[in-house]
Amino acid sequence: GGAKILAASLHPAFAMRDKRQYKMVIRRDIARAANIARRGGTLDWKGAAIELPFPTIAAIQYYCGLMRSGKAIVTVDIETDSADSYGCAIRLVGLRARLLGQEVALCLWFNHKDGRPFWPTQETKLLVADELAHVLDECPLVLQHGVFDTQVLLRFGLISNRRKSWFDVMYAHKNTDQNDLPHGLGFIATRYLELPMWKKDVSHKA
Numbered sequence: 146g147g148a149k150i151l152a153a154s155l156h157p158a159f160a161m162r163d164k165r166q167y168k169m170v171i172r173r174d175i176a177r178a179a180n181i182a183r184r185g186g187t188l189d190w191k192g193a194a195i196e197l198p199f200p201t202i203a204a205i206q207y208y209c210g211l212m213r214s215g216k217a218i219v220t221v222d223i224e225t226d227s228a229d230s231y232g233c234a235i236r237l238v239g240l241r242a243r244l245l246g247q248e249v250a251l252c253l254w255f256n257h258k259d260g261r262p263f264w265p266t267q268e269t270k271l272l273v274a275d276e277l278a279h280v281l282d283e284c285p286l287v288l289q290h291g292v293f294d295t296q297v298l299l300r301f302g303l304i305s306n307r308r309k310s311w312f313d314v315m316y317a318h319k320n321t322d323q324n325d326l327p328h329g330l331g332f333i334a335t336r337y338l339e340l341p342m343w344k345k346d347v348s349h350k351a
Contacts, residue, residue, distance in 0.1 A: 149186075150181055150186055150188065152174060152177060152178035152181065153174075154170075154171055154174035154175070154178075155167055155170060155171055155174075157171060192250070193241060193247075193248040193249055193250035194247040194248050194249070195247055195248070195249045195250070196249075196250045197249070197250065197251045197252060198252050199252070199254070200251060200252065200253075202269065202272065202273070204251075205251070205253065205273055205276055206276055208240075208244065208249055208251050209240075209251075209276040209277070209279065209280050211242075211244045211245065211249075212240070212242050212244065212280050212284050213279055213280055213283050213284060215244065216283070216284055216285065217242040217243065217244060217284055217285075218242065218243075218284070218285045218286075218287060219240055219241070219242045219280060219281075219284045219285070219286055219287070220239075220240070220241040220242070220286075220287045220288075221238065221239070221240060221281065221286050221287065221288050221294065222238075222239045222288070222289060222294070223235055223237070223238050223239070223294050223297060223298065224236040224237050224238075224239070225297060226256070226258075226260065228293075230293050230296040230297050230300070231296075231300065233297060234255075234256055234260070235255045235256065235297060235301060236254070236255060236256050236257075236258065237252050237253060237254045237255060237256075237263075238252075238253045238255070238277055238298075238303070239251070239252050239253075240252075240253065240277075240280065242284075253273055253276075253277050254273075255270065255273070255274075274301075274302075274303060277303055278302065278303045278304070278305065281298060281303055281304045282304060282305055282306060282309070285311075285312075286309075286311040286312070287311065287312045287313075287314065288311050288312070288313055288314070289313065289314050290313065291311050291313045292313075295309075295311070
């Protein structure tokens, strides 16, 4: 048959056993599932108004300049070739911010999946890295599991301030002790937003 949407939540018994503070969480999850059902099983998800998966150097300079000049709140996610923060290479750094009334998603590539450099010259790669470093140092940041990402970004010199603070959405997952959901986006997604399954090869994030 057709695809099914599963809305994860906490078991009601969890809130009945001395965890009454989670009753509202469960109620919101049920309300969200009902809203999805009323929409015929569709997610209320819209992509960025402007998405730049393969931006030009001029576009990178323009949008990074807007982020810096407006001190935009920038959501950051990195993709690496391994889970070793001390030995991995960066494939890309994704940025998202609200600029001039529009949501902008920008992908700053560094390496192809097979390890080849993305940019034709080292000079161009350094130019992109410099634009990124200014954004990461000057703008407020939102990360997911930022401990890993910032370790990598610091190692490559893309963040210079080791005392910089950021908002980490993973805390919304970790702050519930006795949570039986897998370590990932499941709990966050049920609380805050609806996401399509965009990483089909990573089952624990599905």
